[in-house]
Amino acid sequence: MSTPAAIELDSVTVGYDRRTVCRNVSLQIAEGSFTVFIGPNGCGKSTLLRTIARVLRPQAGRVTVLGRDVRGYGRRQYARTVGLLPQGIEAPAGMTVTDLVVRGRHPHRSALSRWTPQDEQAVTEALTVTGTAEFGDRVLAELSGGQRQRAWLAMLLAQDTPVLLLDEPTTYLDIAHQYEVLDLLADLHARGRTVVAVLHDLNQAARFATDLVVLHDGSVTDTGHPSTVLTPNLVADVFGLRCRIVPDPVTGTPAVFPEPTRPHPSLGPR
Amino acid sequence: MTTVPPLGPALGPPLRPPLDPALGPGRRTLRRHTRRAALTCLVVLLLSAGLAVGALASGRYATPLADLWPVLTGGGDPGLRFILFELRLPRIGTALAVGAALGAAGALFQSASRNPLGSPDIVGFTVGAATGALVVLLVLDGTPLTPAVGTALGGTAVAATTLLLGGTGQRLILVGIGLCALLTSVNAYLLTRAEVTDAQNAAVWLVGSLNGSGAHLPLLVGTLTVLLPLAVLAARGLRLIETGDDKALSLGVPVRRQRRTATALAVALTAVGVAGAGPVGFIALAAPHLARRITRVAAPLVTTSAVLGAALLLAADQLAQRLVPGQQLPVGAVTGVLGGGYLALVLAWTWRGGSR
Ligand SMILES: Nc1ncnc2c1ncn2[C@@H]1O[C@H](COP(=O)(O)OP(=O)(O)O)[C@@H](O)[C@H]1O
Ligand SMILES: [Mg+2]
Numbered sequence: 001m002s003t004p005a006a007i008e009l010d011s012v013t014v015g016y017d018r019r020t021v022c023r024n025v026s027l028q029i030a031e032g033s034f035t036v037f038i039g040p041n042g043c044g045k046s047t048l049l050r051t052i053a054r055v056l057r058p059q060a061g062r063v064t065v066l067g068r069d070v071r072g073y074g075r076r077q078y079a080r081t082v083g084l085l086p087q088g089i090e091a092p093a094g095m096t097v098t099d100l101v102v103r104g105r106h107p108h109r110s111a112l113s114r115w116t117p118q119d120e121q122a123v124t125e126a127l128t129v130t131g132t133a134e135f136g137d138r139v140l141a142e143l144s145g146g147q148r149q150r151a152w153l154a155m156l157l158a159q160d161t162p163v164l165l166l167d168e169p170t171t172y173l174d175i176a177h178q179y180e181v182l183d184l185l186a187d188l189h190a191r192g193r194t195v196v197a198v199l200h201d202l203n204q205a206a207r208f209a210t211d212l213v214v215l216h217d218g219s220v221t222d223t224g225h226p227s228t229v230l231t232p233n234l235v236a237d238v239f240g241l242r243c244r245i246v247p248d249p250v251t252g253t254p255a256v257f258p259e260p261t262r263p264h265p266s267l268g269p270r
Numbered sequence: 271m272t273t274v275p276p277l278g279p280a281l282g283p284p285l286r287p288p289l290d291p292a293l294g295p296g297r298r299t300l301r302r303h304t305r306r307a308a309l310t311c312l313v314v315l316l317l318s319a320g321l322a323v324g325a326l327a328s329g330r331y332a333t334p335l336a337d338l339w340p341v342l343t344g345g346g347d348p349g350l351r352f353i354l355f356e357l358r359l360p361r362i363g364t365a366l367a368v369g370a371a372l373g374a375a376g377a378l379f380q381s382a383s384r385n386p387l388g389s390p391d392i393v394g395f396t397v398g399a400a401t402g403a404l405v406v407l408l409v410l411d412g413t414p415l416t417p418a419v420g421t422a423l424g425g426t427a428v429a430a431t432t433l434l435l436g437g438t439g440q441r442l443i444l445v446g447i448g449l450c451a452l453l454t455s456v457n458a459y460l461l462t463r464a465e466v467t468d469a470q471n472a473a474v475w476l477v478g479s480l481n482g483s484g485a486h487l488p489l490l491v492g493t494l495t496v497l498l499p500l501a502v503l504a505a506r507g508l509r510l511i512e513t514g515d516d517k518a519l520s521l522g523v524p525v526r527r528q529r530r531t532a533t534a535l536a537v538a539l540t541a542v543g544v545a546g547a548g549p550v551g552f553i554a555l556a557a558p559h560l561a562r563r564i565t566r567v568a569a570p571l572v573t574t575s576a577v578l579g580a581a582l583l584l585a586a587d588q589l590a591q592r593l594v595p596g597q598q599l600p601v602g603a604v605t606g607v608l609g610g611g612y613l614a615l616v617l618a619w620t621w622r623g624g625s626r
Contacts, residue, residue, distance in 0.1 A: 055519045079522030086516035093386055095512070095568035098299040105296075106510055107522040115297055123296035136295050155513075159521065 004067070006031035006163055006194040007052055012061035014051045020059065021047045022218040029196060029211070031066075034189040036205040037198045039215035040239055045198045046087050048215065049165050052196070053084035065163065079107030083159040085152055087167035087198070091140035097151040098136040101126055104158030126157035130184065146177035153184065164188065166197040170204070182208050206230055206253040214238055230254040306565040311577050318366065318581040325362050325588055326354060360484025364546050365587045365601070366580040367490040368480075369553055371543035373579020374501045374572050376554030377561065378536035381508040381570035382529045383442075387613075389555045390429065390540040393442065393533075394449045396549040398428025401453050403475040403548070404460040408468055417475045418486065422545035428453065429537045433530075478550030478602030480587050486546060493542050497535060498576060504532040505570040512568070550602045552609020553579050553586075559616065 007029040015021040022044045029035045037045045050056045052063060054070050063070045065082060073081065092100075104126070105119045127133040130150045140148055149169065156164060166185070170178040178201075186208055189195045199205045205212060206226040214222040214229060216238045222229050235243050241258055248255040327333045333350060340346035341354050380388040390396065402424020403417040410420075428449060436445035457476075461469050474481075507528035510518045518525050540554065557579035561571040564578075583601065586608060590599040 050516065053516075053520050055516050075522040075524060077522075079520060082520070084516065084520035086514060086520070089514055089517060092384075092512040092514075092568055094562055094566065096299070098295050099303075099568055100513065102296045102299055103510055103513060104521070111506075115300060120294035120296050124294050127295060133295065137299075165520075 004031050005029060005064070006033070006066060007196070008064040009048075009052070010062040010064065012048075012051060012058045012063060014047055014056055014058045014061075016047075020218070022051075024061070025218070025220055027213065027220050027223065029194065029213075031194055032189075032192060033194060033210045034186065034208055035194075035196045035211045035213060036209035037196070037213045037215055038200075038202060038205050038238075043215045044218040045215055046167050047218075049084070049167050049196065049198060050086075053082055053165050054078055055084065055086075076107040079159065079161075081161055082163045082165060083156045083161035085156050085164075085166040085169055088171070089152060091148060093141065095140050096137055097132050097140060097143070097154070098123070098127065100140065100151055101132070101136075101154045101158045104155035107159065122158045122160050126154040129157060129187075130154040145172050146174065146180070149173055149177070149181060153181065157188075162192075163194045164196070166195070168198050168200065170199065170201070178204070202230065202235070202256045203248065203253075206255065207248065207251050226253055230256070303565070303567045303569070306567055307571055307574050310561070310565050310574050314574075314577045314581050318577070318584060321581065321584050321588065322362050322366070325584065326358050329353070329358060329591070357484075360487050361480055361587070362584060363487045364483045364490065365480055365584040367487065367494055368543045368546040368550065369557070369580035369583030370498070370576040371490075371494055371539045371546070371579075372550065372553040372583070373557035373561075373575040373577070374498055375536040375539035375543065376556075376579070377558035377570045377572045377575035378501055378504060378508070378532045378539070379554065380558050381505065381512060382532040382536065384512060384514075386559065387555065390425070390536065391450075392446050393429040393432040393436075393537070394446045394453065395425040395429045395537065395540050395544070396551070397450045397453045397457070399425035399544045399549045400457050400476045401428070401460075404457055404464075404472050407472045407475065408460055408464045411468070417472075418545045418548075421475065421548055422541040425544050425549070426537055426541045429540070433533060433537075474600050475548050477600045477606070478544075478548035479600030480547050480590075481598050481600065483547055490542060490546050494539075497539050497542065498572070501532075501535050501539065501572045501576075504528065504535050505572045508532055508570045512570075547583075548600075548602060550583065550605050552605045552613070553583055556609050556612050557582055559612075 005028040009025050009027040012025045013020055013023050025048065037049065039045055047056065051058055052065070054063075065073075070078065101123050105122060108119060108122075109115075124133075127136055130153050132147070132150050132154045135143065135147060140151060143151065153169070156166075164185075169181050169185070173181065182204060185195050185197065209226050211223060212226050212229045213220055214234065221238060222234060230245060232243055232245055235241050235245075235256060243256050243258045245254045245256055247253070323335070327335055327338055333354075337346065337350065338354070341351050376389055379390060379392065380386055382388070383392060385392070399421035402420035402422070405424065406415045406417050406420030432442065432446050432449055436442035461472065464472065507523055510521055510523045511525055511529060515525050543550070558571065558575040561574040561578050562568065565571060565574060583605070586604045587601045590601045590604040593599055593604065
């Protein structure tokens with residue numbers, strides 16, 4: 001371990017009410033990494049991300065961020081350190097893009113303080129970088145899915161945190177917009193942020209991640225660089241899919257191609 | 271095989287100041303919102319003032335404006351004095367106070383429940399208020415408890431029960447529906463057991479009316495002076511909760527606590543309104559809704575909603591006094607019809623025009 005851990009989970013058990021989703025998870029996420037969580041639906045990716053974001057409280061275990069127990073942070077202080085883009089977030093009625101991005105500054109403003117040049121700077125930068133400035137005065141509900149997702153990203157950027165958590169930031173976007181979002185995240189990563197994202201597309205995960213975290217049934221089954229982690233055996237074990245893995249012709253990262261499936265017996269021969 | 275992930279288009283160096291914060295998009299948006307809300311409040315306040323003057327000058331004994339001034343400044347005809355100070359002014363004041371309380375309560379409810387149709391009814395307030403009034407009128411008849419106190423107590427008790435059992439979100443609504451169903455049958459049972467005159471009397475209380483109101487005006491105004499500023503403060507936190515619980519939590523907002531505070535304040539404000547005029551419907555729903563439409567600001571607009579609620583109830587009460595010649599309708603009947611129409615229009619609009 002050369003780089004220090006930005007996020008460290010120590011025997012974390014977490015779930016909802018009496019139902020435990022993740023049991024005894026220990027995990028280290030390196031500072032400055034682009035870490036991608038992969039795993040089948042319902043395996044606990046969102047649960048784990050929400051736990052790191054301090055939205056969910058672990059039933060047992062400890063979460064450490066930048067060397068400090070998360071329970072030791074104040075609310076706003078934590079919100080200045082870790083930002084979250086939740087999964088499937090809904091646009092509040094009537095809100096405009098700039099409206100939303102301005103709200104991202106909340107943890108930097110005290111109850112009575114005025115809007116500062118730093119606030120304005122952060123908002124302008126977030127709008128510019130995400131390309132949302134041109135429709136800043138439009139209502140979220142009237143935008144396309146891609147534009148709306150970029151608005152949420154702009155809000156996250158305005159929060160200006162060293163650690164970014166994103167839960168399925170590309171879902172529901174067309175392929176061009178997916179890569180637009182991923183490129184933006186790669187840029188933020190290149191500028192020194194620690195990025196942790198949940199992605200469903202394994203090929204995209206392999207392209208962009210410096211580290212993969214594989215989750216299955218609430219446990220971490222594997223971590224490491226995509227080229228070592230992503231193997232046909234892993235995909236078969238975790239996703240139940242037989243596949244071949246070849247180098248991505250563009251980047252050389254592993255790319256997953258499923259084997260043909262057999263028709264369902266009840267359908268008879270093809 | 272180690273590969274560097276491809277970078278997107280270079281972002282260039284971060285934008286540097288000089289950036290005048292007055293000119294940036296953030297500042298502009300914030301300022302525009304403040305202006306729109308303030309302007310709306312001002313216009314509505316002027317309208318209410320006009321309405322109030324009109325209400326003072328008219329009634330069963332029409333009063334020329336020229337005769338009003340001497341009375342208001344301490345002189346004038348004693349008979350007119352009585353009509354103005356004992357009848358008309360308290361009624362206008364009560365309408366304004368109750369409207370403001372319900373408008374502010376609605377703004378908090380809609381925002382805290384993230385539901386544009388959220389209102390005190392969600393937590394069973396109105397039905398509970400009715401039960402309270404019925405119990406006072408029909409069961410505790412002869413005790414010093416007034417129906418006004420009964421409605422406030424009943425509504426608050428039911429709302430508190432719903433909130434304690436239901437928490438927030440989906441479960442809250444289900445618990446609310448359950449309790450409503452239960453109490454509706456209790457109410458019906460109580461009415462079947464009552465004398466006809468008592469039942470008639472109670473029926474007016476169930477609709478909400480300003481007839482003969484005004485006795486509690488100083489108490490109403492006093493309570494509002496405390497509750498409204500608290501409501502404005504509570505709304506600041508709700509502004510962020512509107513982006514979703516997870517998002518708000520990750521922005522450092524104590525979501526549960528703020529939602530609980532806002533809901534408690536909304537219940538208290540509703541109780542004040544209901545104690546003043548009975549469970550007048552639709553003001554709590556329509557005022558915040560209108561406030562958002564007029565200002566086009568997506569935030570819980572407590573002040574604007576309170577001002578709008580006051581104007582709406584005053585206008586509705588004036589209508590109620592005039593609509594049927596020689597008869598005073600309960601104001602709740604008018605707000606019910608107007609509010610119902612408004613709701614139908616808005617829903618039709620929303621479905622036709624997509625999400626907005
Ligand atoms: N709010 C909740 N209350 C109860 N159970 C939940 C809640 N959210 C998720 N779960 C359950 O926890 C499990 C893991 O969910 P989640 O972390 O969302 O999975 P993933 O993001 O990997 O698809 C699922 O079985 C899901 O049904
Ligand atoms: Mg998920």
